[in-house]
Amino acid sequence: MMKVCDQVCPEKKQAFSNVSLSRNTVAERTCDLATNLYDQLMEKGKDLVSFSLAVDESTDASDTAQLSVFIRGVDSNLCVTEELLGFKSMHGTTTGKEIFEEVCKCVTEIKLPWDKLVGLTTDGSPAMCGKKNGLVGRIREKMREENCAGELSVYHCIIHQESLCGKALKMEHVMTTVTQVVNFIRAKGLNHRQFKSFLDECGSEYADVPYHTEVRWLSRGKVLNRFFELREEICQFLQSKGKDTAELREQRFLCELAFLCDISSHLDALNLQLQGRGRIITDMYAAVRAFKTKLCLWENQMLQGNLGHFPCCQTIKTQISTAVCAQFAEKLSVLGAEFSRRFADFDVQKCRFELLSNPFAVDVENAPTNLQMELIELQCNDTLKSKYDAVGAAQFPQFIPDTMPQLRTQAAQLLSMFGSTYLCEQLFSLMKMTKTSHRRRLTDEHLRSILRVSSAQSLSPDIDELLASKKRCQVSGLGTSD
Template sequence: MQRPLNLHRVSLLIAKTGKAHSIGETLVKPAAKIMTEIMLGEKSSKEINKIPLSNDTVKKRITSMAENLKVQLVSQLQQSLYFSLKLDESTDIGNEANLSCFVKYIYCGEVHDEFLFCRPLPTNTTGEVLEEAVKIVNFIKGKALNTRLFTVLCKEMGSEHTKLLYHTEARWLTWGKVLSRLFELDFLLTSKEELDGDTTQAFKAHLQGLHSEIGKYFEEPDPSFEWIRNPFVTHKVDIEKVSVNLSSKEADNLVEIATSGTLKTLFRERSLANGWAQVQSEYPGLAEIALKHLIPFPTTYNCEIGFSTLVDHKTKKRNRINVDPDIRLKLSRLEPDIPTVVRQQKQYHSPH
């Protein structure tokens, strides 16, 4: 039993480094032979040749361990009262669209965030569509002859519009200057001078609408929920101010938390979300409100890490492999239950 366990651990190390599965035969085994020969002699080093570390063998072990991690994750998610998802899309080396998903949930009084999956998408990403649109516009507007032919074609088809305009926003997106251009033009929102021209007024109205839409995603913090960030307000006036949306029982519980030195130490030693998760059994009402505000992902950082890992795995030489098992083992904070994996494989291959 010990030998299969160790061989799975070697495959796990290969997955966590993000290297090709063939590295077991091309590097790990030769290096092990050299070290064994130095330490134990040539006879012992020959035993290394009996260790199965082929590309297919390593792949099977990685896949089985990744499946075990998935089972563990699903089991923990089923025990969580609520969870949040973070999804993002990107393209790999083969220009294939991929969807990455991470999940944040509560398990055993702790908040966890884990890799859920990375799957190829059957359709193009928004970025690909935008890129193709820019290429088409540039081709038509690039030469006067193409522009004239396009106008004739539109007229023959009875189109309402016969000319193409350069899409300024597409240009900004291509060069990654959306925010910088937005700040450059912010004076239009705050300027007290009268701006002439219908086009300028329409542009100003568009920026004002954009400003309003951004405000929906970056709202000012609601002071009535300040107790979530800092539950240790001690003044009666402050407690009354932040507990306006709480029931009388929840307000009393907040007073208990605020005056507890033990809980203050607990919150100081843990993250804010984990602090509330720890008191969930004792103060379920307050903890539920707090955790529903804290569980959502604040950034796409996890997905960016996932896409970086995807790019590392899908190179020009490995652009057709299913990378989901490798990425799961590399990114997951869970550890595969290798004894269970080995036991299941023995049961699968045992004669019936």
């Protein structure tokens, strides 16, 4: 910085030299920023009319279990706040009781009333989902003790569910073969270098084949598609190494590989739709419903031999017989049934979700009694209908008038719900980049502060207040006596 200052703005050299960059100063100021964000979140909590929690657990580089708790709250103006509520280091066991105690501390410390908790989304592990001793069961018991009138809506992360559905295809034998070949090419440096040189000599469109990593949602589809595109080059390279390529050239294996590539691409596209911050649970559910409908269409088309939505299969269409198409149609049917089974808890809320996604199309007679009068008034109001068409479902609740309090409350509850633990997964990625094998001595407090600042989205630290008004410049060696 000082060297740049000498060239760019030498008149500001003294101002730059006054900036303290000692490790203690940086650590303290990071903690101050995190504290400021937490204080703002506490202040926001006073105005929340409903909130939901997303809870997940992972381990860091020092094998310490880390519990992340995100809050999604909606205030009286129906504005959404989505922030990290707590990040707890658990040095012992991580049973349902211990997870509940930590989550309970997070809610209590920020002074949030339990009767405003409407939703809980977890990773689906037994410690989380146990109806008696898990986090879900204990929170429901806590809400009964607090005499909470509302019912807690519990969801298993929609992204995890979608990923698990893919296992119903039972095509691990294809993935195992692909993984073994990729590992042979990439595990040894010489093989990897020779393979890349081979692709370059062949004038291939691709320069390499990627690794498959089970914990990364999209790696499966990327590896399969690249493998399929390079199947001829891979066979030639393996033959040059004296490896048997008979299995890779079998018609059955090639057809299954093409089908798995295509369906994995479709699943990856759905996965991307479900990712991201600020996603409304009704939009996520709509994406899943659309995919289930697509599966029915693909199944019928596959039975007719129509491969229009399966580009990899189309490239080897002459090798795919009617019997093979029937087998693939059966797999699509199984996949559709798995989606219906895993998303049954979302299907139960379908009518409730429509109150947010399209309130003007809701059948009033089937709506809850306490909402029927307000729904009639809403659906007969042309001005509100125009506003809905203009701003969309996500922003429309803010324009529901105060004369419809029940609809506003219902909208607040739905807007506050998490559909996935995506934020927790994203935070764990930040954690692994922050607390590496070379930074294992990073304290729990400092790790928590770094992650709170780096994950902040709805809130931003008041820099002027923290670093200008309350901090005095301290320069090492300034004013010391001989």
